[in-house]
Amino acid sequence: MKMTPEEFRHQKCQTLQGVDLSRKGCIDDAIKLLVEVINNRDEFVTTSSCSGRVILFCENIAEGHKKGCKWLFTSHDSVDIQELINSVDPAEGNLVFKYEPLILHIRCFTLDHAKLLHTCALEAGFRNSGITLGKHGKVMLAVRSCMGLEVPISENGELLVSHKYLEFLVRKANEKVEENQSRTERLLTCVKNAFEVNT
Template identity: 45%
Template sequence: MAAFWRRKAQRLARADGSRKGALDPGAAAVVRLLNGRAPFCTTSSCSGRLVLAQGGGAAGAGGCGIHKQNCTWLMVAHGTCPKEEMAALEKATGDVVLKFEPFVLHVLCEELRDAQLLHSVAVDSGFRNSGITVGKGGKIMMAVRSTHCLEVPLSHKGKLMVSEEYIEFLIHVANQKMEENIRRIDRFHRSLELALKPAAGASSPPPGQAETHRPVYRRRRKRRAEPERDAHAAPEGPGEEPEPESDTESSLGIFADMTI
């Protein structure tokens, strides 16, 4: 697909649009693995984060800027967060929420089957809110998402509305979610490596490899079917073959031929 390759080339040539201008370390391995495979191109990612956000509603999980839609981030952490970081609440002058946002990844895929493979691996790895969208122009996007988010209001008009004890409890819960998020990313990366190996091998099998197995299987089935031909009527249509036996019977037949 020429359109896909054009989009991928343009995307990979574009400078990183985030404030820090680089991938999150926690997402880098997955992003590089996918971009190194022909049918995939990542368009945005975030490894997951803990945020103290003030005003303007929630910031989206796809970007990494400090100001998003009139929302100021008083504190951002892409890993577990010590409770000392919550001292940023002292800077609050408006409504502040503590948010945990899990790993998110958007991937442009060449074909629908590529997106389906990626979706299956993502769901099995714990990212059960993942999904596929197909645009009118045939643009296929796969989003890797999770559901274990957290958003808790802490202050109103600059006034802290909860106790210090409760803040410590929230940090503990948020850090547990971050640790689970890291485990899921690692599981997704390892599963993706395994899933892409056979997929890469299947696209260009060694010449004659598939043919070497099929004739052997047919000869054994044919040899076993010879005594039964006289007892059964011939197939109705030209070139039709008899209905295949069940998998269990076929396997037992092959095993018997091999052992006799």
């Protein structure tokens, strides 16, 4: 059943007034304008977002199953190698170095609205983006790319890699941070242009 504009606006208000359940508890500075531009249109509402981040975390393993993780380091910008190395403590357990690029989930009023932003995402370089159709006419767009990086660096309290390799990982992650930021800027430009044409 097709949703009416009034129903969508009501659900959008509920989403925007809801509690932010992310670890940070707020929208990342680097994408505040992008999120604002999208949410200013009646036909869209962002439901979750992350501008991209470098993380060092410890997997908590219990009886062979993952039971969450403990974050030792996180940054939404380029990383200083010494700052990261200072956070590396093999005694914490199984450490993993990870980079996650931008992820943005957007609920859209219609499939055509989702296609509009999907085209913007592809043009900006987020080629792993996709649209899903849910129950009751729910249309979701996920903006994402394949620039992720995840590398185990210690196991059972033993560091598996050298400091030189850690420096290499940080350089690679920083390159991805810069590329992700460039794509995000392109996405903002594409979205603004698309909205101007489709006003």
